Amino acid sequence: MTGSTANLFRVKRSALLVTVGCLLLLPGSTGAASVWFVSEGKPVAVERNVATIEQSVRQLLAGPTSAEQARGLRTAVPRASTLRSVTVRHRVVTVDLGLRFAAGRDPEALRARIGQLVRTVRGVPGVRAVRILIEGGTPVGLFPGYDLRRPVAAANDPVVHAPTTRDVQQRLVDLGFMAATGLTGAVDTQTSTAVLGFQKWAGLYRDGSLGEETVAALGRATRPEPKWHADGRRIEVQLRRQLALLIQDDKVVRAVHISSGAYGKTPTGSFRVYRKERYSWSVPFKVWLPWASYFSGGVAFHEFGSVPTYAASHGCVRVNHYDAAVLFGFAEMGTPVDVFDEAAS
């Protein structure tokens, strides 16, 4: 370290000590400060010109201004909460509040208001932790997620973040639209195929992309349910949705993105799988059909390279690459297959 750098370091350190010293000597002293509110469940800071920590806390208790509320800012602190005192000792700020601050039973609101208070006070330079008192006493068990018997160093709000690709993939797996092998963390064709299946089920625009609407719908979706209820193993082909549901004991174990016969060429009704071929040669169309399970005459489930979002085949049920082997394994000989138009049935 050169002499000038060392001097600069010493000057900076002295300045910091003076700042901290001022803070300790003048309890509650600060400058422009951040006051924390919430917006759509996330903490949001607003700048306020305040002279002391006490003023910061009072600004917090007062809540967002009308303009801030118009911007969507909210507070979890009950209206008319009162401040009894603010003291500072050894860089720990003790905030003593009135009983109203503990009002209500909603665990999220109770947790959020402590988060707001801790962020607001802890954001003041030099503050190490916040001790929270209610009516001069220690709250025990009143605020879920916080042990207020000792000073709090950091807010402990549940982390609210936009779902990652892996989160979305996990949801697709959980809901039965994708195999666990699709948990790659990257948006790939397997994910897009599964998204198409989900979009078909949820009645969304079928583009296979993880748009805002699709991600939001995934967040509130439940597992697909069969149209008909019965025990055992069976397959439902829903022609309007263009989905095949693999059902075991009345539970959909996989929802598969398919493409059936164009212009209603796939027959509706109740059938059974009667023939299975790992590779089946299609005589009329002169093409190999992998993973073929026949259930009505020459109509079969089989893998095909092109599985569009609409009915496009000559009558068979085209199955996407990622689900073809799964469906083939599921469709044992004699498995019932119900093909129907949801709107008509």
Place this chain on the structure above:
Amino acid sequence: MTSQGAVRALAGGLGVVVGLVGCAIVTALVLVSLGLPAASRAEDSPAPDASPPPPPSVLVVALSLGDPVLQAGIVRDGHIVYARGLEVEVARALAQRLGIPHVRLLYVPPGSRQLTAATRSWDVMLGAFRPSRSESSLADLSDPYLGTDQAVVLRHGLARPSALADLRTRALCAMRGSAAARAIDVGVAPVRRPMLPAKPERLLELIETGVCDAAIVDASSVGRFVAGHGARLGPIAARIAFGDGYVVSVTREGAVTAEQASTALSRMRADGTMHRLARAWLGIDPARLRLLE
């Protein structure tokens, strides 16, 4: 006899009398200390058909706080200055039923030495606990006021189970290391290994998405578990018997007996007080859930 002789004789007589009275007092004290004055004691003891003693004016209730729903509060200088929760309400209702006009709440932190102290400064304590042998010698337990049974939350679209056996073939899930996980092992013995996530958020996801057919959750907290997620979940279908329940621990030398506490709790159940308190604090009354057998 001269006057001096008369005085001496009188003094001698008085001395004898004083001596005899003194002996009698000492003898009586000795007998009392030995516990022998049976004749006089028989008159002091209450008649068998006499009315019971009036209830004390204060019921001292020990609370460890720490649970936002069952018991939480504010502690100042070791005293509880404010408390709320189901168990706080149960304690107050209990005192009312026992004719005790005042309730004093005493803070006893969990793990405190006071819990195993030979003499205790409280009358009752509320909670789900199984006392140790040393504690058993100091306290009696009432009948449960709240069960520690486990609730069954179904996934969407699943038919309600009619018996415990219906759950055996289902995909079950519970929080890892919880009483619910033990209840699955002990009470259900499922065919498939249950899923035991570490976080409650994941447990909720598993049941929302139908990966699990049924989530097993402590019945006293199932109301909180389903709050705000009702549309994505099936019904809270039933409960599985598990554990000894939440009871009132009554100090032997305290103001009330375990029998009195049990009787009062029984009346609170009968007149709907317990149902009202459970609904208010837990969201549901676990006792009203059907018991799977």
